[in-house]
Amino acid sequence: MPKNEIEKLLKNNKVVVFMKGIPEQPQCGFSNAVVQILRMHGVNYDSHNVLKDESLRQGIKEYSNWPTIPQVYINGEFVGGCDIMLQMHQSGDLIEELEKVGIHSELLDKEKNREGNPGDGKK
Numbered sequence: 001m002p003k004n005e006i007e008k009l010l011k012n013n014k015v016v017v018f019m020k021g022i023p024e025q026p027q028c029g030f031s032n033a034v035v036q037i038l039r040m041h042g043v044n045y046d047s048h049n050v051l052k053d054e055s056l057r058q059g060i061k062e063y064s065n066w067p068t069i070p071q072v073y074i075n076g077e078f079v080g081g082c083d084i085m086l087q088m089h090q091s092g093d094l095i096e097e098l099e100k101v102g103i104h105s106e107l108l109d110k111e112k113n114r115e116g117n118p119g120d121g122k123k
């Protein structure tokens with residue numbers, strides 16, 4: 001798939017995921033991990049199933065110069081695959097990156113509620 005076609009896909013949503021399968025039924029553990037992470041943050045995103053489109057499967061790897069699927073894009077920029085998303089999730093960087101593009105992570109609200117909730121066992 002040519003670069004300009006991919007750019008069109010990237011413009012459709014702030015968060016775009018290229019994966020194997022669909023969010024409701026990922027076809028690979030790596031794609032599933034990314035879906036689970038985004039779900040935890042309550043992020044709305046576009047997803048594209050590369051297993052249904054061989055030219056997309058190859059095209060997206062050339063576009064990002066990244067050899068594997070899944071691939072997550074925020075504001076049209078390649079962010080990473082499964083390992084990077086997991087790291088960013090664990091470090092808190094993902095919340096920050098989402099915030100930068102005006103997406104408020106649901107996980108942030110949950111953390112705040114915990115801190116502000118007396119009797120939750122936290123000191």
Ligand SMILES: N[C@@H](CCC(=O)N[C@@H](CS)C(=O)NCC(=O)O)C(=O)O
Nearest residue numbers: 028030067068069070081082083084
């Ligand atoms: N370590 C990778 C795991 C993803 C991965 O290894 N994907 C492989 C197997 S699903 C892949 O896309 N291979 C090329 C292909 O299937 O086109 C990550 O962080 O995303």
Ligand code: FES
Nearest residue numbers: 020027028029030
């Ligand atoms: S499809 Fe086999 S590891 Fe992803």
